[in-house]
Amino acid sequence: MLDSLSTSLKDALKKLAGKTVVDRAAVDELVKDLQRALLSADVNVKLVMELSKAIRTRSLDEPPPKGMGVREHVLRIVYQELVRLIWTATDVKLEPQTILMAGLQGSGKTTTTAKLARYFQKKGLKVGVICADTFRPGAYDQLVTLCQKINVPCFGNPEANDPLALTRQGLSAFKDLELLIIDTQGRHALEANLIQEIIELNKLTKATHRWLVIDAALGQQASEQARRFHEAIGIDGVIITKMDGTAKGGGALSAVAETKSGIVFIGSGETIEDLDRFDPDGFISRLLGMGDLRALVERAEEAITADAVDVTSMMKGKFTLRDMYQQLEALNKMGPLKQIMSMLPLGNMELPSDVYDVTSTKMVRYRIIMDSMTSIELDDPSLINSSRMQRIAHGAGATLDEVRELLKYYKLMQRTLKGLRGQGGKFNMQRLMKRFSGMQ
Amino acid sequence: MFEGLRERLQTARARIGSSIQAVAAPQKEHGEAPGLPAQPLHSSATFADKVKTFVIDRELIITDSELAGALSDLEIMLLESDVALTVTDAIVGHVKRDLVGSHRRIGQSVDALVVGTLRRALLDVLGKGFDLSEYIRSHERPVKILFTGVNGTGKTTTVAKVGAFLKKQGFTVVIGAGDTYRAGAIEQIDVHAERIGIKIIQHQQGADPSAVLFDAVQYAISHKIDVVLADTAGRLHTKANLMNQLEKIRRVMKPDLIVYVDEAVAGNDAIVRAAEFDKTVGADVVVLTKADMDSRGGAAISIAHTIGKPLMFLGTGQAYDDIMPFSPHAVVEELLGDG
Ligand SMILES: Nc1nc2c(ncn2[C@@H]2O[C@H](COP(=O)(O)OP(=O)(O)OP(=O)(O)O)[C@@H](O)[C@H]2O)c(=O)[nH]1
Numbered sequence: 001m002l003d004s005l006s007t008s009l010k011d012a013l014k015k016l017a018g019k020t021v022v023d024r025a026a027v028d029e030l031v032k033d034l035q036r037a038l039l040s041a042d043v044n045v046k047l048v049m050e051l052s053k054a055i056r057t058r059s060l061d062e063p064p065p066k067g068m069g070v071r072e073h074v075l076r077i078v079y080q081e082l083v084r085l086i087w088t089a090t091d092v093k094l095e096p097q098t099i100l101m102a103g104l105q106g107s108g109k110t111t112t113t114a115k116l117a118r119y120f121q122k123k124g125l126k127v128g129v130i131c132a133d134t135f136r137p138g139a140y141d142q143l144v145t146l147c148q149k150i151n152v153p154c155f156g157n158p159e160a161n162d163p164l165a166l167t168r169q170g171l172s173a174f175k176d177l178e179l180l181i182i183d184t185q186g187r188h189a190l191e192a193n194l195i196q197e198i199i200e201l202n203k204l205t206k207a208t209h210r211w212l213v214i215d216a217a218l219g220q221q222a223s224e225q226a227r228r229f230h231e232a233i234g235i236d237g238v239i240i241t242k243m244d245g246t247a248k249g250g251g252a253l254s255a256v257a258e259t260k261s262g263i264v265f266i267g268s269g270e271t272i273e274d275l276d277r278f279d280p281d282g283f284i285s286r287l288l289g290m291g292d293l294r295a296l297v298e299r300a301e302e303a304i305t306a307d308a309v310d311v312t313s314m315m316k317g318k319f320t321l322r323d324m325y326q327q328l329e330a331l332n333k334m335g336p337l338k339q340i341m342s343m344l345p346l347g348n349m350e351l352p353s354d355v356y357d358v359t360s361t362k363m364v365r366y367r368i369i370m371d372s373m374t375s376i377e378l379d380d381p382s383l384i385n386s387s388r389m390q391r392i393a394h395g396a397g398a399t400l401d402e403v404r405e406l407l408k409y410y411k412l413m414q415r416t417l418k419g420l421r422g423q424g425g426k427f428n429m430q431r432l433m434k435r436f437s438g439m440q
Numbered sequence: 441m442f443e444g445l446r447e448r449l450q451t452a453r454a455r456i457g458s459s460i461q462a463v464a465a466p467q468k469e470h471g472e473a474p475g476l477p478a479q480p481l482h483s484s485a486t487f488a489d490k491v492k493t494f495v496i497d498r499e500l501i502i503t504d505s506e507l508a509g510a511l512s513d514l515e516i517m518l519l520e521s522d523v524a525l526t527v528t529d530a531i532v533g534h535v536k537r538d539l540v541g542s543h544r545r546i547g548q549s550v551d552a553l554v555v556g557t558l559r560r561a562l563l564d565v566l567g568k569g570f571d572l573s574e575y576i577r578s579h580e581r582p583v584k585i586l587f588t589g590v591n592g593t594g595k596t597t598t599v600a601k602v603g604a605f606l607k608k609q610g611f612t613v614v615i616g617a618g619d620t621y622r623a624g625a626i627e628q629i630d631v632h633a634e635r636i637g638i639k640i641i642q643h644q645q646g647a648d649p650s651a652v653l654f655d656a657v658q659y660a661i662s663h664k665i666d667v668v669l670a671d672t673a674g675r676l677h678t679k680a681n682l683m684n685q686l687e688k689i690r691r692v693m694k695p696d697l698i699v700y701v702d703e704a705v706a707g708n709d710a711i712v713r714a715a716e717f718d719k720t721v722g723a724d725v726v727v728l729t730k731a732d733m734d735s736r737g738g739a740a741i742s743i744a745h746t747i748g749k750p751l752m753f754l755g756t757g758q759a760y761d762d763i764m765p766f767s768p769h770a771v772v773e774e775l776l777g778d779g
């Protein structure tokens with residue numbers, strides 16, 4: 001489902017490609033697909049409506065900068081609007097402070113507490129952790145086990161039942177430490193007594209930061225929950241956990257919008273080291289299901305400068321099977337072919353979707369088949385007649401159909417490249433890449 | 441707990457109703473039909489008043505365009521209630537198919553027509569419920585139940601709740617502490633088991649979970665216990681090694697029933713991961729926890745629909761009796777009823 005969504009977003013973008021005048025209908029269609037992409041990533045419905053309105057208005061009102069196609073223009077606005085939403089500066093200071101963890105049941109507070117302890121410990125701060133969760137069975141065991149692994153002192157008592165009293169003791173026990181993290185029990189907006197409890201914990205600890213831990217998979221509830229936590233203690237940072245799954249974190253984005261704070265960290269695994277600083281580019285790309293735009297561009301540039309793909313020679317008109325072989329190899333190094341190809345700044349070209357519809361297993365098959373061709377055949381594929389085809393198939397342990405398919409694919413590539421050449425005479429990969437990467 | 445969804449569906453019901461009414465109104469030459477509903481149509485225009493215009497013995501053509509606005513409202517309402525996109529599409533599609541048609545003969549109130557359509561659409565996506573006690577009674581003992589799901593959804597708590605539930609029904613239960621991975625997991629389930637007075641089989645942290653659960657099954661066999669509840673570590677469906685481990689657990693303990701546990705507040709990813717779990721280890725029934733966090737409950741509807749598995753329980757809090765057997769008919773009545 002998600003795949004088809006991002007495909008439709010890409011299709012909508014393609015319709016804008018090549019246009020020099022902003023096309024209302026095309027923009028509308030794009031905005032609609034964008035809405036679906038954001039909704040399926042769990043971004044709050046109202047927020048999606050606001051966003052899409054802004055994107056639509058700006059796309060239609062602002063003239064595209066000189067030299068920028070309509071597609072890039074709209075994409076840039078989409079990107080800017082999303083960045084604006086999530087990019088509240090949330091610098092993590094390396095100085096003495098107290099951090100209060102808050103969040104729904106099971107969101108990952110305890111695990112993240114240990115990850116943060118590790119993070120600050122590595123930065124040279126004297127860290128201590130207090131377990132203010134006296135409710136959940138095994139809560140103290142969990143935290144103390146994690147803390148022991150990293151040699152961070154952990155204050156708590158599995159027999160206690162008053163989190164405030166326990167925290168007070170913890171604060172005085174750890175008064176010589178520089179950075180304290182207080183893990184709390186899970187709670188939600190409708191649990192008035194627990195919300196009251198965290199208000200008191202916040203008062204007691206005079207916390208420097210109150211970070212809301214949100215599961216990447218949280219749905220439309222995110223806004224409402226975040227609002228209540230924010231009213232109660234003033235959330236000043238959001239941590240998204242479980243980003244190592246397939247969830248897009250749109251709920252967390254809604255929480256950020258609700259609390260007007262920023263995303264501080266990302267949890268991407270169960271071990272203590274699985275904590276990353278937030279990267280807005282990656283997050284947005286994932287949200288839209290469009291691959292990591294920037295990273296992709298960088299990887300593509302790298303591969304090109306590594307000279308693996310001789311674009312110039314291909315552009316000069318000769319594109320042989322040998323070139324294709326090299327190209328497949330180079331692309332293989334860069335990651336999933338489909339993703340790369342679909343992100344490549346092929347300018348106004350509309351790539352037939354089957355060009356990049358080659359799975360990596362198929363690529364391997366293609367290479368095996370090509371390995372059983374002679375150099376003459378590789379240099380001049382037009383020589384390959386049916387008897388040669390049989391020999392090749394036999395040598396590669398492939399079927400005739402597979403060989404035919406490879407040749408068909410080759411012809412498709414050849415035609416595509418011819419098409420590219422046709423457009424403006426030269427295909428300046430580097431320049432296009434730059435244009436693409438300068439989109440923020 | 442479905443207040444939100446309920447409220448929105450009521451609005452949708454009125455909205456669709458009034459667009460149908462708008463179609464019908466221009467031809468209202470026969471006036472109101474006899475036999476008005478219990479509530480008379482007096483001035484203060486309540487919801488019922490507005491909708492319950494009777495169109496009796498008349499051919500009514502409802503077209504796509506007349507419903508478009510109302511259907512797109514319904515779509516937004518469902519999405520806002522956490523009903524996943526595909527499921528929203530399914531419900532809206534169902535309602536549309538049902539209502540948009542040429543020459544629909546209507547001998548009932550518009551409201552009843554709309555409610556009937558929504559009811560069918562919802563029952564269609566909600567699927568069947570699942571009666572655990574009945575299942576246990578009709579199967580050979582011990583009935584082995586394996587709990588799976590992603591991290592932190594409430595598997596362990598659910599094992600404890602289900603244990604308490606079954607014990608209350610007179611079954612004997614043993615719990616297998618199959619999460620040997622997460623810090624504090626064994627201590628957690630140990631405390632639960634002790635509190636509810638259920639025997640627990642456990643190994644050291646780091647032990648092979650299949651071995652623990654195998655032992656739990658052996659214990660049940662030799663002690664003639666009715667039910668084995670097997671807890672497992674949370675794992676994301678994207679971790680091949682952990683999914684393989686779960687597959688091994690399944691091969692070793694041969695569960696009769698695999699219960700997939702997710703949260704009612706999960707968004708669209710619920711569908712993706714449920715499908716992934718179903719594919720790799722199977723899922724016979726579903727439990728949705730944390731329904732108390734959300735007054736809307738759209739995820740419940742989504743998951744039930746997408747994995748096409750019956751919903752067995754809803755988790756509604758952190759106490760042992762915060763567990764509710766799930767009945768689709770009861771839920772639909774709650775959602776659409778006038779109450
Ligand atoms: N894969 C993955 N799992 C995570 C991540 N963060 C936490 N978890 C897991 O999520 C589950 C819940 O984490 P906890 O830290 O216990 O959550 P909590 O918020 O403290 O839970 P309560 O105290 O009960 O409210 C555990 O299985 C963790 O191992 C993450 O970034 N990735």
Ligand SMILES: Nc1nc2c(ncn2[C@@H]2O[C@H](COP(=O)(O)OP(=O)(O)OP(=O)(O)O)[C@@H](O)[C@H]2O)c(=O)[nH]1
Pocket residue numbers: 105106136186188589590591592593594595596597598619622625672673674675729730731732733754755756757758762
């Ligand atoms: N509000 C609410 N909280 C729940 C419910 N079910 C479980 N919880 C809480 O959610 C948190 C996580 O529950 P666990 O049972 O530890 O979840 P789990 O799936 O076993 O977690 P892992 O084993 O770490 O993957 C705990 O704080 C539970 O008390 C529920 O129905 N409602």
Ligand SMILES: [Mg+2]
Pocket residue numbers: 109110111133136139183184185186
């Ligand atoms: Mg915790």
Ligand SMILES: [Mg+2]
Pocket residue numbers: 595596597619625671672673674
């Ligand atoms: Mg557990």
